[in-house]
Amino acid sequence: MNIVVCVKQVPDTASERTLGADGTLDRASADGLINELDEYAIEEGLRIAEAHGGEVTILTMGPQKASESIRKALSMGADKAVHLLDDGLAGSDALATSYALSKVLAQTGFDLVICGSESTDARTGVLAAMLAERLGVAQLTLAGKVDIDGTAVTVRRMSDEGYAVVSAGLPAVVSVVEKINEPRYPSFKGIMAAKKKPVQTLSLADAGIDAGEVGLAGSATAVADFAARPPRAAGVIVKDEGDGGAKVAGFLAERKFI
């Protein structure tokens, strides 16, 4: 089975994140790492390949720096990677990104595309649905469990109300939620092996992507302006002197919550 896992490098959520003058994320100044939710996608891809046979390809779109994340994904056990790397992609919104990735996927071919449910930077949570729409294949998103039986895929689609069991035939686009599995740590052997694994770098032209449809100019949304949120006015902090609970109650009553 040909499994492609989409992986995004994002700024560390524990670091200070800022926007550049053009309203896009300043990716250069923050430490980058694999989008945490994509680690579950990589793990799920590896488990499916181990159980059913097949090859796991990592697909990443991002600047040169994103090769760090590709390397980590390969050291976890993925077989190879495709890095869509072109300055013309900078500032692409979700619609443009899904277009670019769909062009690469059409080239690599796939039985199963697996994504994390969202990225921790933009948090749009729309990419997998957009890919399914563009590729014309089944959308099996927000999976908390994935089962493959021959050419049928069944997932538990998780929601606030519980879950739905959803089935489709391959090929399909799957997105997985946090905690679907326990992502493995790269072993020393895995790290060494990753250095020899093939990483194909594609430019816009290589992938047949129309440069006018991607990047800041090709995106269908634009940030008009942005501002740091005004800091919250300093609150009242008191030490519990045996009356802490009563004091909170007093505050809540003053604000009409009780």
Add this chain to the structure above:
Amino acid sequence: MAEVLVLAEQAGGEVKKVTLELLTAAARLGEPAVVWTGPDADKAQQRLAEYGAARVYVADGAEFGDYVVAPKAELLARLVADKAPSAVLTASTAEGKEIAARLAVKTDSGVLTDAVDVTAGEDGAPVAEHANFGGAITTRARVTRGTPVIAVRPNAVTAAPAAQPGAAELVPVSFTASEAAKAAKVTERVTAEKGERPDLTEAQIVVSGGRGTGSADGFKIIEDLADALGAAVGASRAVTDAGWYPHAFQVGQTGKTVSPQLYVAVGISGAIQHRAGMQTSKTIVAVNKDAEAPIFEIADYGVVGDLFTVVPQLLDEIGKRSG
């Protein structure tokens, strides 16, 4: 005035609060028209009229429940082609975002998700406000191509009955989903035990517990406080990782984003990943024994103390006041 389509979320004819919020936002942009999928539109008609809906497009078909997301996106795409609305609004829920996503691809339009506010710009086109990186930065964004598709976060816009109620005329739409939209079939639905508490993302008050609760047993005090306040229960990642409370209730970077009127953080230190999920709450109250905990930097009211003495006293006080 051009129409603004609002995709309704409902259960058994009961309109979800977020749909009324969307109608309030839609009225700022044009003439609000509801898109209703499934039965029972007549039950909701009066309520939708009250919140300004001029019309309700009703597509009553089983395919909306039998197949994931795609049929609803297909219906909206057809209405966009037929009615040329000035914008389409959906709820920024997991499903609402995915419907918006597919609609954007189908109509080659820009999509903005997780908006915390929507207003009309000087040219009348929608401007969506977002709270990024957990509310550290506020951005305002526009759609520059196609029909703007905007998913609005529940609980962010205050729903208000329209000054002039709409007609909420029921307009049947005959619609059959294409084969392509039927690729992912729902074979079973399993509903989790829900209890009486409000939905986490829609609740006016959220009480969240963190590592300080110490155990699954210790976490029960969070449920008690939530029930006393009529609140939803939330949890920090430390709690859900430890298995003291289900993952679905995690508030933070990789969990739910909430912006209630009141957020009570109990035994939560307030790491940046947690703040990312609750920083836009209107009022924040914190109880933590560590005076240096970052949660106190954003709290409107904080008590430095042991939650197991502060919270029981608070519960007593609430009991006394309520009667």
